[in-house]
Amino acid sequence: MPVEPMIQVNNIKKSYAGRVVLDGINIQVKPLEVLAVIGPSGCGKSTLLRIMSGLEEADSGTVKLADDNFSLVFQYSALFDSLTVFENVAFSLLETPDFGKPKALPKKYSYRELVRIVEEKLRLVGLKGIQGFYPSELSGGMQKRVSFARAIMSDPKIIFYDEPTAGLDPIASAVIEDYIVALRDQISTTSIVVTHNLSTIRRIADRVCLLYGGKIQWEGSIDAFFETENPYAKQFANASLEGPMTLRNR
């Protein structure tokens, strides 16, 4: 019996000022799968992610999520800099939602319960004792992990990651990559990771989707990606200047 996909993207099209960014994108993601959407900078990866998470509207096409309970981890963490780590992580429990129905969030928590939940979520991403700090007092890697903790507060079934290792050193990147896999295993999430980092793809992805020129140029398993003869995938995997992807077309 075929498994119902968690995420279904059908024929998404998007243009900005006459420039086509996405031209008929179709993606299906199975439960618990980690799909890496890759491509050179400016190819529309983040736009696709913003459309999937409802932050932007497509010109045409549909996005179907099997569960409304989803979350998005932003490229540069996007933590609220006027709030402490505790307030950032507990944000969705402290604020009454204005729209949507985040099912997993019961109405009221006592302060003690909030502290316990925040501690637990921070522990899941390997942090403790930083609840009173402001984001500006943390390193980039720690900020990223706090944003993970904030994202998993509602135990989401789908997490979108926008360039989760951007601006991090290789070791901090590896830590973040391991947490993406760990979160998938611990809270059973389906993930779409937008990246152009080859080490990230190798470490976390089950499947790869290469975006260029507004279209999906190659799609397949992680093992096939490094063996395929597809000129786009080959150029990207070898980080080669020779190939169909040029700077001019980006």
Add this chain to the structure above:
Amino acid sequence: MDRSILVRQSQLFPYTRFLGQKLFEGSSSFLYVLGNTACNTKQTFYYLLKGRLTWQPFLEQAAFIGLDAIGISLILTLFSGMVIALQIAQELTKQGAGEFVGALVAISILRELAPIMTGFAVIAMVGSAYSAELATMQIQKQVDALKVLHVDPIRYLVLPRFCAACCMLPLMTILTAMAGIVGGMVVSHVIGGLNYNNYLESVWRQVQTKDIVGTMLKAGVFGALITLFSTSIGLQTTGGSKDVGDATTRAVVWSFVAMAIADYVLSFLLFYGS
């Protein structure tokens, strides 16, 4: 056809096209800011009427506005009162109309200068800070993060600022008006040799309840306009650090213009013919 005309036209063409483009960009940006602010205003009132104002951010913003702008607005209005007294006290006393100095200073301070100077101070100290803060939040995707967490940025960011400004500006205006009247009193005494009691009697005689209510109403409207334009311009910012600077400048300019227009309309409605 005269060839020289063609040459002149071709030389002028880039400039006329440039001017045309600038005019188009300017007018579309003008309409965009107006439309966006109108939508945000509607949304702000929607949340206000739904009772979605939370007290803690409201009080924080009220404290921020009060502490940040009260000093500068007191100085501005104090000196405005002193300048008016300086201009009229000696002359009116010479003409035997010294009893009107207090009234003139008080009426001009209450009806016009106190709300305007307080508004200026709030635009400079608070409006610019609001637009810069929200523009930075927008660029750093913090506003998107709010939306992902099911929180409307208008309710969370604009509503407490809007309510705080609408409440704080009238209170600040009353304080600054008192400073302006006192400043005028001191200068009238020093320059025009007017007795303090005569000055204050003149003030009490002329100042009516509607002057005080009118000035508070004006200040409340100024506070609303300043926050709505500043936050709306901040929230529609895209790009980078240069755009944050541009947004701040635009917020200040729009707030000044909106305040000047509102000042005329309100003065006409409240005081014309009285």
